[in-house]
Amino acid sequence: MARLILPGDPEFDIALATPPPDWKIQSAKVGYQVDYVMDAEKGIFRTATQEELNDYLFGGEYEELVDLEDEWD
Structure with missing residues (x-):
């Protein structure tokens, strides 16, 4: 039986950082x-087109995420 993973659970962040299990099917x-x-x-992860990926990487959102991760450490 599967259990519900809630915030605060050690596996919560790992679950959010894992791409969906059906990513190959969607592709x-x-x-x-x-x-x-x-x-x-x-x-959490979201899908992105190639154009959205480029905007994510070069438009500042990725840097924002890196800055947040630095704060968490």
């Missing part, structure tokens, strides 16, 4: 590679 369904980016506000 095959649309016919191209599906990219995932960590949402800096929500702290």
Whole structure:
């Protein structure tokens, strides 16, 4: 039986940082590679097109996430 993983559980952050188990199926369904980016506000992965990935990497959202991680350490 599966258990519910809530904030504060040691496995919570690991679960949020893991891409969905069906990522290969989703990629095959649309016919191209599906990219995932960590949402800096929500702290969970979301899908991104190639254009969204470029904007994420070069538009500041990735740097924002890195800065947040530095604060957590």
